[in-house]
Amino acid sequence: MAPEMESTQVTYLEAIRQALWQEMEADERVFMLGQDIGTYGGAFRVTAGLLDRFGPERIIDTPISESAMIGCAIGAAMMGLLPVVEMQFIDFIACGFNQIVNGAAKTHYRWGQAVPLVVRGPAGGGVRGSAYHSENPEGYFQRAPGLKIVAPGTVADAYGLLRAAIHDPNPVLYFEHKFLYRRIKDELPAADFRVPLGQARVAREGRDLSVITYGAMLHVALEAAQRLEAEGISLEVVDLRTLKPLDQETLLASVRKTSRALVLTEEQMSGSVAGEVAARIAEHAFAWLDGPVTRLCCPDTPVPYSPTLEDAYLPNVDKLVAKVRQLASY
Amino acid sequence: MAKMGKSWGPLHPEVKETEKLAKTELPRERQLDLYRFMKLNRMTEDRLGNLYRQGKVVGGLYSSRGQEAISVGSGYALEPQDFVGPLIRNLGTMLVRGVKPREVMMQYMAKSDSPTGGKDCNTHFGDLSRGLIAPISMLGAVIPVMTGIALAGRMQKKNLVALTYIGDGGTSTGDFHEGLNLAAVLNVPFVLIAENNGWAYSTPTSKQMRIKNIVARAASYGIAGEMVDGNDVLAVYEATHRAVERARAGSGPTLIEAKTFRMKGHAEHDDAGYVPKEHFEEWKGKDPIDRFERYLLGNELAKEDELREIVARIDEELNREVDLALASPFPPAERAFEGVYAEGVI
Numbered sequence: 001m002a003p004e005m006e007s008t009q010v011t012y013l014e015a016i017r018q019a020l021w022q023e024m025e026a027d028e029r030v031f032m033l034g035q036d037i038g039t040y041g042g043a044f045r046v047t048a049g050l051l052d053r054f055g056p057e058r059i060i061d062t063p064i065s066e067s068a069m070i071g072c073a074i075g076a077a078m079m080g081l082l083p084v085v086e087m088q089f090i091d092f093i094a095c096g097f098n099q100i101v102n103g104a105a106k107t108h109y110r111w112g113q114a115v116p117l118v119v120r121g122p123a124g125g126g127v128r129g130s131a132y133h134s135e136n137p138e139g140y141f142q143r144a145p146g147l148k149i150v151a152p153g154t155v156a157d158a159y160g161l162l163r164a165a166i167h168d169p170n171p172v173l174y175f176e177h178k179f180l181y182r183r184i185k186d187e188l189p190a191a192d193f194r195v196p197l198g199q200a201r202v203a204r205e206g207r208d209l210s211v212i213t214y215g216a217m218l219h220v221a222l223e224a225a226q227r228l229e230a231e232g233i234s235l236e237v238v239d240l241r242t243l244k245p246l247d248q249e250t251l252l253a254s255v256r257k258t259s260r261a262l263v264l265t266e267e268q269m270s271g272s273v274a275g276e277v278a279a280r281i282a283e284h285a286f287a288w289l290d291g292p293v294t295r296l297c298c299p300d301t302p303v304p305y306s307p308t309l310e311d312a313y314l315p316n317v318d319k320l321v322a323k324v325r326q327l328a329s330y
Numbered sequence: 331m332a333k334m335g336k337s338w339g340p341l342h343p344e345v346k347e348t349e350k351l352a353k354t355e356l357p358r359e360r361q362l363d364l365y366r367f368m369k370l371n372r373m374t375e376d377r378l379g380n381l382y383r384q385g386k387v388v389g390g391l392y393s394s395r396g397q398e399a400i401s402v403g404s405g406y407a408l409e410p411q412d413f414v415g416p417l418i419r420n421l422g423t424m425l426v427r428g429v430k431p432r433e434v435m436m437q438y439m440a441k442s443d444s445p446t447g448g449k450d451c452n453t454h455f456g457d458l459s460r461g462l463i464a465p466i467s468m469l470g471a472v473i474p475v476m477t478g479i480a481l482a483g484r485m486q487k488k489n490l491v492a493l494t495y496i497g498d499g500g501t502s503t504g505d506f507h508e509g510l511n512l513a514a515v516l517n518v519p520f521v522l523i524a525e526n527n528g529w530a531y532s533t534p535t536s537k538q539m540r541i542k543n544i545v546a547r548a549a550s551y552g553i554a555g556e557m558v559d560g561n562d563v564l565a566v567y568e569a570t571h572r573a574v575e576r577a578r579a580g581s582g583p584t585l586i587e588a589k590t591f592r593m594k595g596h597a598e599h600d601d602a603g604y605v606p607k608e609h610f611e612e613w614k615g616k617d618p619i620d621r622f623e624r625y626l627l628g629n630e631l632a633k634e635d636e637l638r639e640i641v642a643r644i645d646e647e648l649n650r651e652v653d654l655a656l657a658s659p660f661p662p663a664e665r666a667f668e669g670v671y672a673e674g675v676i
């Protein structure tokens with residue numbers, strides 16, 4: 001176990017660091033490429049201490065070349081290594097788009113070669129990061145065959161999904177939410193804890209309405225559920241955890257039970273993962289629905305900077321409660 | 331509108347018609363090997379041309395006519411443990427690595443028994459057991475990938491060198507810069523061969539860059555650079571051999587610029603009407619196979635009937651290869667839905 005562990009309660013960020021540490025400890029094939037991940041320990045300190053423990057051969061500081069970092073990881077993955085590439089902010093993954101969607105994602109289908117790599121980095125808003133340090137890019141990648149996408153919303157999932165992602169034989173995009181980095185704490189799971197990719201989780205059981213969500217929005221949904229309980233509205237909260245491939249069964253089972261579906265994500269609405277989830281519900285659970293499949297997402301604008309603007313942009317508990325009341329009244 | 335024609339000026343005047351080729355220590359038998367592979371390269375593409383005209387090729391057809399010396403000479407300088415990322419005009423490299431003509435023919439004809447089972451086209455397949463990484467059409471994208479192969483090889487102590495190619499047009503991409511710079515910074519065993527054939531599809535090199543020689547860029551990455559006559563198979567072999575030795579010794583990447591000329595259009599559908607006709611006339615005399623043949627005969631390394639015998643054998647081999655390729659059916663429709671993901675835990 002990595003040092004600097006004061007108690008068994010760890011932050012979401014520390015859970016990610018622990019997963020990386022333990023993977024590198026346990027498996028020689030795992031190595032990292034990133035900007036400022038070595039001596040500096042990463043912009044958010046996710047890789048703090050790893051250079052000292054594992055050396056510059058496995059914790060590799062690279063030039064500012066997102067495309068080459070990802071391309072390089074593809075080559076190394078083909079050779080049987082298990083690279084983890086850090087995007088300093090996940091917004092910069094756009095610079096490596098071609099390597100991901102045309103390189104990593106299509107390789108297994110095209111010529112049968114596995115590309116087991118992880119691209120991870122801090123996503124999401126609520127930290128006044130503005131247009132280039134707040135993005136949730138999952139929608140860009142949702143329709144690229146061959147990719148897997150995960151977005152943990154809890155400490156346990158941050159740990160367990162990352163360890164599973166590293167050992168998945170496919171390219172996995174791991175979007176960690178920077179708003180959660182130091183805001184949530186929980187017990188660090190047992191060292192052998194893994195969360196299988198492709199499995200959603202019912203985070204809260206309820207009767208009246210299903211909120212399907214992930215990432216930081218999970219906590220918005222859970223808080224809204226508590227508030228609405230007092231009004232006699234019982235929310236079920238489904239945490240997708242893996243966005244691609246979607247766990248359709250779990251989300252449909254929840255909707256068939258509650259007959260109302262609200263998809264809550266921190267994406268611009270058009271072309272979003274939320275849109276795909278809503279489409280699947282409409283297509284496969286229409287007969288069970290008592291109201292329209294509803295989405296609460298961000299507006300179709302870049303992420304604004306000023307607190308008043310960003311607060312207007314992001315979903316929050318008040319907005320969710322209002323939407324739920326509307327849908328529950330059908 | 332600017333007039334086309336002589337206004338482009340001569341292309342790569344340093345490439346001569348001469349049969350005086352680069353010095354080599356390669357024994358006669360291995361030089362004949364080079365001849366055989368270049369002939370196999372050209373004759374396979376000629377057969378593909380026939381199949382294309384018969385309507386058997388499903389997609390486009392790409393030719394490396396005039397550039398065979400680069401693929402064959404460089405591929406021949408690699409060891410079995412090395413890795414190469416061929417592009418569309420590097421059939422020769424693939425043949426040197428042990429690819430059978432039928433594999434490429436079936437790829438072009440989208441057959442069920444092609445290496446990709448009909449899922450991808452032409453030279454777009456890879457095979458780690460033969461050190462082959464599949465091309466990516468977005469030019470430059472393979473450069474960082476091969477940098478990663480070289481990095482992994484070093485981490486795994488495999489003593490391997492990674493090599494790939496780029497055209498003059500491809501040097502304008504971001505991945506060319508990012509990939510070569512990363513390879514340089516990591517000091518990995520990597521060789522990049524820039525095939526300067528004067529044209530990127532219809533765009534002349536003068537519209538890609540202000541410099542005359544791509545090799546000038548090596549200095550900006552702090553790596554070794556070498557310029558060769560790309561129509562001299564021995565020069566390409568020797569330059570690649572030196573680069574591979576340097577890389578294997580831990581001295582980092584090399585950028586080799588091979589001056590050459592594309593003797594056909596971008597692909598079979600393209601008559602290359604934008605290329606001045608004089609260039610085709612002039613470069614006929616610089617043909618890499620003809621020059622090598624004159625060299626072999628002039629230096630008494632081979633007799634005419636010996637070379638004729640080599641050609642006859644290739645012809646027989648290709649008859650069989652074409653038959654095998656034609657005999658394969660199209661893939662079953664359900665294969666379209668298979669293999670998006672790799673299975674299991676790694």
